[in-house]
Amino acid sequence: MPIADLFLGALLPVLFEMLASHELLNFARRVGIDKLLKKWEKMLTSIDQVLVDAEDRQMTGDPGVKWWLEDLRNLTYDIEDFLDEFTINSMENKSKAEPDTSKVCALLPSCRFKLSPKALMLDHTMRSKIKKMDGRLQEIIARKDVLSLIENRGRRSAYHxxxxxxxxxxxxxxxxxxxxxxxxxxxxxxxxxxxxxxxxxxxxxxxxxxxxxxxxxxxxxxxxxxxxxxxxxxxxxxxxxxxxxxxxxxxxxxxxxxxxxxxxxxxxxxxxxxxxxxxxxxxxxxxxxxxxxxxxxxxxxxxxxxxxxxxxxxxxxxxxxxxxxxxxxxxxLKVLSLDDCMTLFASHALGVQNFAHHPDLEVLGRKIVEKCKGLPLAVKALAGLLRTKVSPHEWEAILNSKIWNLPEERINILPALKLSYLHLHCHLRRCFAYCAIFPKGYEIQRDEVIRWWIAEGLVKEKEGKDRWNAGLNYFNELVQPILAQGSLKSSGIKIIHL
The missing domain is CATH 3.40.50.300 (P-loop containing nucleotide triphosphate hydrolases)
Structure with missing residues (x-):
């Protein structure tokens, strides 16, 4: 599953939280779009129920589902931006009505429409944006039905x-x-x-x-x-x-x-x-x-x-x-040493426990094994792809590929990784998915990423200190399994505490 699609499972719960906000719904009622937002919530719920099946079918190479997920991802970003803008406007209107009870709105970035509720609905640009978004959402629903996506019905994954x-x-x-x-x-x-x-x-x-x-x-x-x-x-x-x-x-x-x-x-x-x-x-x-x-x-x-x-x-x-x-x-259990991985790799790829009869493949084999980060499952999976193949060109092809892009039916490390992701709490999924913005090998600074999570609204505590502590807890929960298993260095992750 491409890392970008992790955002769908993480973003939809955010949209549901926003659409359930009493403050936003009250403001939507005043401007006459509360029924529309309720309709959007029902449509997004129906999409959420088939999301697991869609992601699973994308893993098998279904192009129609792949394009559907890409369009859905773009639409969810646009809906989130719209709801953010709409929420800011509702807060500003509340601030004007109660000037002594809220000063926080003065610190918020100015939004494009600072209009009264009545004027808001007369704004042509806003009405046009809502209409286009509603049309795109209805199109997504129609394509969902054509693709015959299966509802989740409580299961975590169609291929679990x-x-x-x-x-x-x-x-x-x-x-x-x-x-x-x-x-x-x-x-x-x-x-x-x-x-x-x-x-x-x-x-x-x-x-x-x-x-x-x-x-x-x-x-x-x-x-x-x-x-x-x-x-x-x-x-x-x-x-x-x-x-x-x-x-x-x-x-x-x-x-x-x-x-x-x-x-x-x-x-x-x-x-x-x-x-x-x-x-x-x-x-x-x-x-x-x-x-x-x-x-x-x-x-x-x-x-x-x-x-x-x-x-x-x-x-x-x-x-x-x-x-x-x-x-x-x-x-x-910690990850295996490089030497142990080499023995395991040779056994499954060549049928012997060393490279004595294939010295020309040993350097390539070592580089391939290094990619596996000490995980025997990954070692065996890659060795299985090369079993009985002794051409250096075939080994180079595997070396230059990425393990997460290999077909699911040929390698079963991807379902294992997805299962780990699915068992994260919803708030941790969003924070984990956000880390996809970092390039491979990037040194993640703990305090920096926590500040970004807070700025993106991924940490739900209201007050500054409590919010920071919550973000710190999120970070520790994500990192703890790696630290506990003694595999931080082998996984290629470097964390800096400022």
Whole structure:
């Protein structure tokens, strides 16, 4: 997904906030366009409901949807500018009516129309602008229907299933590089003598790291380790759809292959799972958890309380808050070293773990691997494109391409990145998307970018000091996952605190 299209998902909530403003609506009622703004709100809502599908179809190369999104993006910018101008005018009119209660308007930039409400609607330029904008919005709606875009209906992404790991735990990665220290630590936790922990205090181990860093691969190594002995084992792929019923069903079907779970209620499934785990030492992996709802987590764990001491649960997640919610023992995965990435790359591209038989490709391979920033998922994806290809020209072509422009069906790092973006809070999405204005390699000054966020209205606190502190919190929330995973330097990001 082109970075510019991130703004659509971030900008539409801003427009909804502006259109819901009581002050703006009161002024719109006085000038006679309140019904028009309400109509715009409904039309934008219908667009918002198909936006995910549109962005997904653009990823597959649909040109009609691509042009529709470009026109929509331009229109949303124009609507925001119009509403900003209209809001300023409403504030100035209020200031004139209450000169002693508001002096802030004197500091606002002068707008093009400083007219009375009546004169405003007689202004030909303004009426023409509104009419053109309304026509463009209706055209966007008509094209939306022609494109047969599908409504979101609560899902985050039409292709979010592609981001889920294949729910198979048979065998392990054919070339699993590094992670020996983390693997040893987890195995020690799984096999250690039990303390006074009760069954109500389930022991949870969280493997935490950024998307593509190898959390699932490590969990598979542990799950299939020959020296681990448990009465029952199960693996469930969770991803962003934390459905307690489907997760419970998946675990139960793994433990009891002959049990028919179709059409059963959650209560029935949990009762059966409780029976199957009662008095047994089990080992369960919950892969790729995003859910931070503690109530849902406790509901999911109810059947597990019947197990024996020594039972263990491993969760993999990109979010430290998930590990905190689960009261888990933390295992943090950092990015791989360049040498480890080179071994992984050679294994998947050439079928061997070094470049001994292809010395002419080693320099190109190293440059390609450097682009992957230590992420094994990116390394394997790029190596897969070059598998069995030994022409330096083909390797140069990959070297000179950009990983985020590669077709989605050939590489699955993009869905992982988009999923990370979708799980940001709305206010953080807008601030993150704003950073697209910085060129690659730009040294972002923290205080500078916070001031720009405030100037653009992306920080919602009203007062100066509170607004600055809120902006600082936004910045820290965006940077924290990178800092926590120890990959700031490897990601090429440099932050300056003034």
């Amino acid at each position: 299933q592609l981001d889920k790991p294949i729910p198979s735990t048979n065998g392990t990665e054919p070339c699993f590089i590094s992670r020996e220290d983390e693997k040893r630590e987890i195995l020690k936790l799984l096999t250690r003598e039990e303390d006074n922990r009760t069954c109500m205090e389930l022991e949870v181990i969280a493997i935490v790291g950024m998307g593509g860093v190898g959390k699932t691969a490590l969990a598979q190594q542990i799950y299939n380790h020959p020296h681990l002995t448990f009465d029952e084992k199960a693996w469930a792929c969770v991803s962003d759809d934390f459905n307690v019923l489907s997760i419970t069903k998946s675990i139960l079907e793994t433990i009891d292959h002959h049990l028919s779970c179709e059409g059963k209620t959650l209560n029935w499934l949990q009762d059966e799972l409780k029976k199957n785990l009662s008095g047994k030492k089990y080992f369960v992996v919950l892969d790729d958890i995003w859910n931070k709802n503690y109530e849902n987590w406790t509901i999911l764990l109810k059947p597990f309380q019947s197990g024996a001491k020594g039972s263990k649960i491993i969760v993999t997640t990109r979010d430290l808050d998930v590990a905190s919610m689960a009261n888990a023992r933390l295992i943090t």
